[in-house]
Amino acid sequence: MPFREKVQLMDAVTMDRTLIRIAHEIIERNKGVQDLVIIGIRTRGVPLARRIAKKIEEIEKVSIPMGILDITMYRDDLTAVGPQPIVRQTNIPFRITDKKVILIDDVLFTGRTIRSALDSIIDLGRPKFIQLAVLIDRGHRELPIRADYVGKNVPTSLEEVVEVNVVEEDGKDSVILMEED
């Protein structure tokens, strides 16, 4: 099914401003960065998490532990969507028990990825709490899940696709709303 660009939602500059704002909101909401850890969901949540962690570090002058989560082993559609997804490594090199976990992903859609991520994190320990930050919230939730920090709310139709590009993976920073050609 071919898709064509409908409208660009963010460019490199607006994406950077959004991430700066989210970094400030995280610090404000948590009254500092005590016990704060940041976990990015593969694939595009990881570079976004790195950038947000770096911005928080620049603002607060402390280092923030950063981890990578692969949720493939926790998916609820393993035998429903062939071919099977490639499992990549989870790398969370710190204990998360009693930590304030900020979970980061690029797009919040059905909520199923976040459900998998929550189960996965809770299997690793018992965090004090988990908050969710996403670059784009496009609606159409299938589970009772919401984000604590949202870069941009974008009402979409189910036929549309939100494409997030990051320099680390795609060579450019942009968010594009695509529709069927």
Added chain:
Amino acid sequence: MPLKRKDLLGIEPLSVEEINLILDTAKAFKEVSTRDIKKVPTLRGKTLINLFFEPSTRTRTSFEIAGKRLSADILNISASTSSVVKGETLIDTARNLEAMYPDIIIIRHSRAGAPHLLANICRASVINAGDGAHEHPTQALLDAFTIKENKGQIKGLKVAIIGDILHSRVARSNIHLLTKLGAEVSIAGPATYIPVEIEKLGVKVYHHIDAALEGRDVVMILRIQRERQDKSYFPSLREYFNLFGLTLERLKRAKKDVIIMHPGPLNRGVEISSEVADSPYSVILEQVTNGVAVRMAVLYLLMGGKYEEVVS
């Protein structure tokens, strides 16, 4: 690229891409075993049957732990406690198990081809956990994983496989896998233990251990499989050790950073001396640890590929 197979019956039919997919997937699963909670829900609701017609500690336990860490339900059937002793045929046993809707049957059998027979009559995925002297694919995969962890890559490595090649399914699976991935494989053992025309698999044959060890990166030692032998292949265990047993003295001919592997169980003082088995060169217990990760990857990949099989 997904693994588009219902069954894992051997290394011989696998492509290099499929082998690499399994090894890469195993990396992710290895991390699960290091967690406080060593369990992920990936195969929740799947039923696995360990059907073992031959003795096994490592392989059966390894599959059981792999299945349990993926949240599958796994049960063990061994020939001595099953209806096999009442005279049931393999096909009837398989059809009866199949009637209870298992998702994967893991079989070990003394006859080559038994897993293939099962794969043809069962809807469930079949994994060969060793069939006679034919293949033992998950052993070769965990050996490859261990070599890659220690040496970075397999291409260009010099590997020696020493011991009872004739009765060894581990040797056959490893020869297939290592030559596919570009290693230079040589084998050594008493002439009675070297299968006729084994050179056709792309290996070099030595009849003296010292020549086989010269400049090797990896040395795999195989057990003398006395339970498979109705006649004598060599005069005595002591003579075997004197001529083919791996000692620290002999090991000096290999590369300084050589790794020693053994699929187990060890017969100390027969094919390998205790000082070598317990030396820093030995990665024998790493092999066991990696076995769980590799089997988790195989179970995951066989289950995940199911749907595509059905729709195509």
